[in-house]
Amino acid sequence: MSTAFLPDRDKGLSRDLAVGFVPFPAERAEEYRRAGYWTGRRLDSILSEAAAARPDKPAIVDAQSSYTFAELDALADRVAAGFVDLGIAAGDRVLLQLPNSCQFAIAFFGLLRAGAVPVMCLPGHRTAELGHFAQISDAVALIVPDKAAGFDYREMATQLVAGHPALRHVIVDGEAGPYVPWSSIVGFSGTLAEPPPVNTSLPALLLVSGGTTGLPKLIARTHDDYVYTSVACAQACEMTDRDAYLVALPAGHNFPLGCPGMLGSMTVGATTVFTADPSPENAFALIDKYRITVTGLVNALAKLWAQACEWEPVLPTSLRFVQVGGSRMSPEDARFILERLTPGMSQIFGMAEGMLNFTRPGDPEDVVVHTQGRPMSPHDEMRVVDENGDEVAPGEEGELLVRGPYTLNGYYRDDEANARSFSPDGFYRSGDRVRIFADGPRAGYVEVVGRIKDVIHRGGETVSATDLEDHLHTHPAIYAAAAVALPDEYLGEKICAAVVFRGKPISLAELNAFLDDRGASTHARPDVLAPLPSLPTTAVGKVDKKALVARLSSPQ
Incomplete structure (x- = not known):
């Protein structure tokens, strides 16, 4: 596995995951351990425990391949050894940008098993975002x-x-081409004697934020959480x-990765099916073939x-529970989905944070x-405040x-963002405008009313x-x-670039x-130019x- 074509690594970079990571305060961390939420398990133990309990059960499936839990667990060991042989060590950050497939899962668990930290890039990210992630994370x-x-x-890799x-x-x-073939990692002949130890209170992976101001930020999620x-x-x-989860x-999104997604499905021994084509024609055929029961969709x-x-x-008759989120849903759309797609629809309002x-x-x-749900955990704390913070x-x-x-408790290596994104007592400012119902059958449930x-x-x-305006200028x-949002029947909102030209x-x-x-x-390209x-x-x-x-929405 020659990498002579690449520059030597800056010897000053640190593998110490604690550098730039904002940990949970000790008192709260101990409270979560006492409550049984944090169990000291490393994230890849989800796979090893599933393999021990259901070795012959299909774990992951795509259009080309299928692996049982035992096969996937063994592959994770082999791929981890391949990463280590290449020179990727415990604590190293690795940009992971593979499409929906079994190979995504194999790479993800192989990195975890090697003690490395995957940075969960999305298919639409390009050099601007990946270069930003590489710089912040020291990937x-x-x-x-x-392709x-x-x-x-x-070609993008060469630029990066x-x-x-x-x-x-x-x-x-x-x-x-000139780079390391994935097949040489998957086909590596060695194996790890044992996975390197990890501190479960430190980052297991880095998710990316939605990018509310400037380039997306990195979100360190620990093994425990x-x-x-x-x-x-x-x-x-x-x-x-x-x-079976589709x-x-x-x-690489938080939603299909762990909410419950692939990881949540594995905690109960359910099969995960991947598709890179979510069109109704393709998805319905997969749902029928694999008797898919659960999935997560944007509105x-x-x-x-x-x-x-x-x-x-072919209709998706096996679906019993479909989570729908990503933006505020009107009651009319919610009823339409309940009536036409599945009576087991769930609204979800969450964040990679x-x-x-x-x-x-x-x-x-x-x-x-009429609501976007209630908190997942009894220990979730929510405040609703006015513009003065009261x-x-x-x-x-x-x-x-x-x-x-x-x-x-803080974005990864971003003190400036942390100063504006958190209250002095550690509450994350979501940027979402909500109400929490105080009484009646909706008591304790959240309604998102704006942002x-x-x-x-x-x-x-x-x-x-x-960020888009910075590019435009x-x-x-x-x-x-x-850059503003205009209503769109299919996308929820479309991107409009209102521009004053010089000539x-x-x-x-x-x-x-x-x-x-x-x-x-x-996904940040304008749909409309005004x-x-x-x-x-x-x-x-x-x-x-x-x-x-108002001007752009009014009849011309």
């Missing part, structure tokens, strides 16, 4: 496919390596080994599936339709602040308006720009080609986005 390796959805990840000397290993699933999340989510969804959203996709039940010849709310099996229809009266609207046994942060929820992805033809306007295709050249994420003579402003000179949206 030493990148795992990518050769997917018409994009050549090897040139700009980040610490990134000394590139592993490619497919035609590897992520095992708890996976176990508790599966229990709340009443999953058993008779269930990963239809990008597997727009759930609505599309519900509509497709009118014309698809930790806090999860969802409706449960058996909740009254009124609760499922708690509002019960049932009133305000910003949601949260902390608990699986909510982060405080400047973001756009497009098809389940959270896009930072500020670098174009020489653009004098001023604002001759450019087209939407030209603008998106420019963003492509800049390495901007694919040339304007000027942008409306507030009394203090800021762009008035409410007035802008």
Whole structure:
């Protein structure tokens, strides 16, 4: 496995995971251990325990392959040994960007088994985001496919390596070219004598934030808190080994990874099926073939599936429980999904930063339709505050602040973000405007009524308006720009770039080609380009986005 083509690693980089990590305060950590939430289990023990209990049960399945729990556990050992032989050591961070497949699961567990920390990149991330992640995390390796959805990840890898000397290993699933072939890792002949020890109160993986301001931030999730999340989510969804879970959203997302997702499914011995094509035609065929019972969808996709039940010849009759989230759902859409797709729909409101709310099996229809659920854990703490940080009266609207046994205490290596994102007593400022019902059948349940942060929820992805505007303002033809959300029947919200040009306007295709050249994420490209003579402003000179949206939404 030669890596002579890559620059030598900066010897000053540290494998110490505690550097830049904000731990749980000791008193709260001890409280969560006493309550039994944190059990001192490493995250990959979810697989080894499933393999011991159900060795011959199918664990993961995709269009090309299938592995039992015992086979996957053995593969994780072998792949871990391959990583170690390559030079990836315990504590090293590794950018993981594989599409939905069994290979994603094998790489994920192989990294955990080697004591390395996967950074969960999404398929649409490009050089801007991955370079940012590599810089913050001091990543030493990148795992990518050769090509997917018409994009050549090897070309992006070459750019990343040139700009980040610490990134000394590139592993490619497919035609590897000058890089390390994934097949040589999977086919490694050795095995680990035993996994390196890990401190379960330190990071097991790094999730990425939705990017509410600027580039996405890294979210360190510990072994303790992520095992708890996976176990508790599966229990709340009443999953058993008779269930089968379909990963239809990008597997690197918190939602299909551990809420309950692949990891939660494994805690009860359920099978996980991967697909990179969530279209109704393909997904319904998989649901029928593997008798899928549980999945998680963003609102727009759930609505599309519900509509497709009118014309698809094969219907998803085995589905008993579908979690739907990613943006606020109207009661009308919730009823439509309940009636057409499955009576076992659950609304979920959560964040990669930790806090999860969802409706449960058996909740009254009124609760499922009109709320986004209640907290997963009895130890979840929620405050609703006004613009001055004072708690509002019960049932009133305000910003949601949260902390608990699986909510982060600080972003990874980002003191500036932490200063604005957390209260002095450690509550995370979600940026979501909510109300918590104080009485009646909805008491204790959360309704999301808006947002405080400047973001756009497009098809389940959270896009930072500020980050997109920063990209737009670098174009020489653009004098001023604002990114806003416009309602969309299918995406929930679409991205509109309102632009004041210096001279001759450019087209939407030209603008998106420019963003492509800049390495901007694919899910942050505008759907609509609105040339304007000027942008409306507030009394203090800021762009008035409410007035802008009203102007763009009014009949022309």
